[in-house]
Amino acid sequence: MDSLDDYQIPYGVMAEFDTPADTMHAAEKVRDAGFERWDVHTPFPVHGMDEAMGLGNSKVGWFTFCCGLCGFFGGMLMIWFMNAYDYGIPVGGKPNFSPFASFPVAYEMTILFGAFGSLFGMLFLNRLPRLHHPLLKNIRFADVTHDKFFVVIEADDPKYEEDEVRALLKKSGSKHIELVTE
Amino acid sequence: MTAKKKASSKKVASKKAESEATFPSWLGKLPLALIAIGALLGIIGLIVDTTHFTHAWLVSFMFYLSICLGGFFLVLLHYLLDTHWIVPIRRIAEHLSCLLPVLAVFFIPIAIWSGMEFVTVSSGAEKHEHEQVSKAMEAGENAAAAHGEKVDLKGLAEGDHAHGHGGPRAFYAWMQTEKEYNKTHETHDHAWYAKKGYLNSTFWHLRWILCFVLWGLITWFMRKYSLAQDLDGASKWTSYNRKIAAGGIFIFAATLTIGAIDWMKGLEYQWFSTMYGVYYFAGSVWVSLITIYGISLFLKSYGPLKDVVQKTTLKDNATLFFAFTVFYAYIHFSQYFLIWNASIPEETFWYVKREQGTWWSVGMLIIFGHFFIPFLALLRQDVKVKPEIMITVTVLAWFLHFCDMSYNIMPLIHESDGWMRLIWIDLGCMAFMGGCLSMIFIHFFKSNPPYPQKDPRIAETMGVYIQLHSEAKTAGK
Numbered sequence A: 001m002d003s004l005d006d007y008q009i010p011y012g013v014m015a016e017f018d019t020p021a022d023t024m025h026a027a028e029k030v031r032d033a034g035f036e037r038w039d040v041h042t043p044f045p046v047h048g049m050d051e052a053m054g055l056g057n058s059k060v061g062w063f064t065f066c067c068g069l070c071g072f073f074g075g076m077l078m079i080w081f082m083n084a085y086d087y088g089i090p091v092g093g094k095p096n097f098s099p100f101a102s103f104p105v106a107y108e109m110t111i112l113f114g115a116f117g118s119l120f121g122m123l124f125l126n127r128l129p130r131l132h133h134p135l136l137k138n139i140r141f142a143d144v145t146h147d148k149f150f151v152v153i154e155a156d157d158p159k160y161e162e163d164e165v166r167a168l169l170k171k172s173g174s175k176h177i178e179l180v181t182e
Numbered sequence B: 001m002t003a004k005k006k007a008s009s010k011k012v013a014s015k016k017a018e019s020e021a022t023f024p025s026w027l028g029k030l031p032l033a034l035i036a037i038g039a040l041l042g043i044i045g046l047i048v049d050t051t052h053f054t055h056a057w058l059v060s061f062m063f064y065l066s067i068c069l070g071g072f073f074l075v076l077l078h079y080l081l082d083t084h085w086i087v088p089i090r091r092i093a094e095h096l097s098c099l100l101p102v103l104a105v106f107f108i109p110i111a112i113w114s115g116m117e118f119v120t121v122s123s124g125a126e127k128h129e130h131e132q133v134s135k136a137m138e139a140g141e142n143a144a145a146a147h148g149e150k151v152d153l154k155g156l157a158e159g160d161h162a163h164g165h166g167g168p169r170a171f172y173a174w175m176q177t178e179k180e181y182n183k184t185h186e187t188h189d190h191a192w193y194a195k196k197g198y199l200n201s202t203f204w205h206l207r208w209i210l211c212f213v214l215w216g217l218i219t220w221f222m223r224k225y226s227l228a229q230d231l232d233g234a235s236k237w238t239s240y241n242r243k244i245a246a247g248g249i250f251i252f253a254a255t256l257t258i259g260a261i262d263w264m265k266g267l268e269y270q271w272f273s274t275m276y277g278v279y280y281f282a283g284s285v286w287v288s289l290i291t292i293y294g295i296s297l298f299l300k301s302y303g304p305l306k307d308v309v310q311k312t313t314l315k316d317n318a319t320l321f322f323a324f325t326v327f328y329a330y331i332h333f334s335q336y337f338l339i340w341n342a343s344i345p346e347e348t349f350w351y352v353k354r355e356q357g358t359w360w361s362v363g364m365l366i367i368f369g370h371f372f373i374p375f376l377a378l379l380r381q382d383v384k385v386k387p388e389i390m391i392t393v394t395v396l397a398w399f400l401h402f403c404d405m406s407y408n409i410m411p412l413i414h415e416s417d418g419w420m421r422l423i424w425i426d427l428g429c430m431a432f433m434g435g436c437l438s439m440i441f442i443h444f445f446k447s448n449p450p451y452p453q454k455d456p457r458i459a460e461t462m463g464v465y466i467q468l469h470s471e472a473k474t475a476g477k
Helices: A020-033 A049-053 A060-086 A099-125 A140-145 A162-171 B003-014 B016-021 B026-048 B050-081 B087-097 B100-113 B123-146 B153-160 B173-184 B201-232 B236-268 B276-301 B311-342 B345-353 B357-377 B387-412 B417-421 B423-446 B464-476
Strands: A010-017 A038-041 A149-154 A176-181 B117-119
Touching (some): A010 A020, A010 A140, A010 A162, A020 A038, A020 A049, A020 A149, A020 A162, A060 A099, A099 B311, A140 A149, A149 A162, A162 A176, B050 B087, B050 B117, B050 B201, B050 B236, B050 B387, B050 B423, B087 B201, B087 B276, B087 B423, B100 B201, B100 B423, B173 B201, B236 B387, B276 B311, B276 B387, B311 B345, B311 B357, B357 B387, B357 B417
Antiparallel strands (some): A010 A176, A038 A149
16 A cells, blocks of 8 residues: 655655756746755856855855964964974074065965865865765756756755645746655 | 846947946046146156156156056956956956057156266165165175175175265166266176176167057057957957967067066166066056956946946956965065075165165055955955945055055165155156046047947856846747
């Protein structure tokens, strides 16, 4: 009597689109409808999508900035400690520590730590790495790396109501809508 | 873009007379007022202190040359890299670059002064120069002694600074040495003698004429082809300009370096810095980018470029400005760092002079105002399109670039206080040249279409591609 589907937890509703423009306008509609937990998947970056989805500035910059700052002062501190405090090395009558001589190294440290901050900050914010995602078992979703565009509204969203979500996506011009389970 | 907006943008493009009417009325009077005030201050300055006036004129000339050369560079860059973001504001850069022949007129007084012996140095600066040379020599001797070498620095320094004191000297001091050498066929000025293959009057005059002729020709042709494209929209004009740009970028690099070395660095010809051309270039494009930003913001709010200049245009412009903030700091730091690290008196004297009195403060101002403040202010993406912040940055950038040019030129004749006391002469020159140039710029702008209307990339840069799709879609339903 019960089919297997009845025991599966819904992940969300997935809608397929053919062009970036259609996807963008669908995203605008979903944004205006006030959904929070949803995402757009495209084979390549689509300019203007951030705005269409109502996304603000990425927070990765703060990780980069803070780590870069740590790198800069860490570099200065390191050189001061090693060349002037712990084991002074006099070179050419110059002071043992000078911000000029230390600057190139501190600058490199800024870049290195800034890059670390960007990478790990991005991974942290995206909750990566993760081993599995419900969308990945969907056979149609594989086309997202080829020529198809997807808008997915998750079941966790407070406004989620399957029928309404389906209607909204259909109105946005999607030709294929299906439920994805966990 | 809605249909209504589109119609209004077309109207702006086709009926220039209407777009002019939207400008505020003070715009036409501002240049005249600047010229009048500048001329008055300049003439008084010329009577009060001729030496200061001539150097102030050079500061002002190098300042505006930066902006025009920066505009020239951006036009070249656009054609070389096929960048689409700059298309809406390319006309501004083209007009700026076409101001270079006007600057040739402003250069003529400098060419006349170049060899004349009238420059008197303020006693403070002279005294300091002496002190620095002996200080630098001491340091050099100590260093040499440490390495167990004996270097005859005294003879070298005396030769170099033979004209640093006693009697008037030429605007470009080496021209005086050259004159004496031509008479007597002997000189103690080794710094000049070693460089006389390059630093001789005939070649110097040839160089500035060549620079202005090349700049005038290239910028004029590039704008001519760009304007021709406004009429027929043929892509051949773009390919012509691409070909010019491919050769032009080399000419640009060479002539800009010549200009910076001949006119600014040549004031203190004893000095060495292989980064000087790049240093001037970095500052030029930096100030030019923010000037173009300011102008395009103004034109966006007053009509002509209202629908053409997009948020992304401004953002990309500010991003490149941000990049050049870092680039300038990198270049200027490298120049200082290499000289500091090598610690050779022939090089250090230039910075030692600039670490005295007020010049030290100006140097600090350049470090913080030219780099740290704009760098930290523009780190965030959203700030790059906030008009109130960007206008503040524009004013800051103009002020700092003026300080930068003064920092290069003025310590030669003033210890520090003299510069601050007579700064009204500098401002007079700035106002006069700025007034003349802005008057011609406004004339250029009003007598031509405000943006490249038929450029192959104009639609792309205005984001029309995606919007057309949607319009077709909604029309179909």
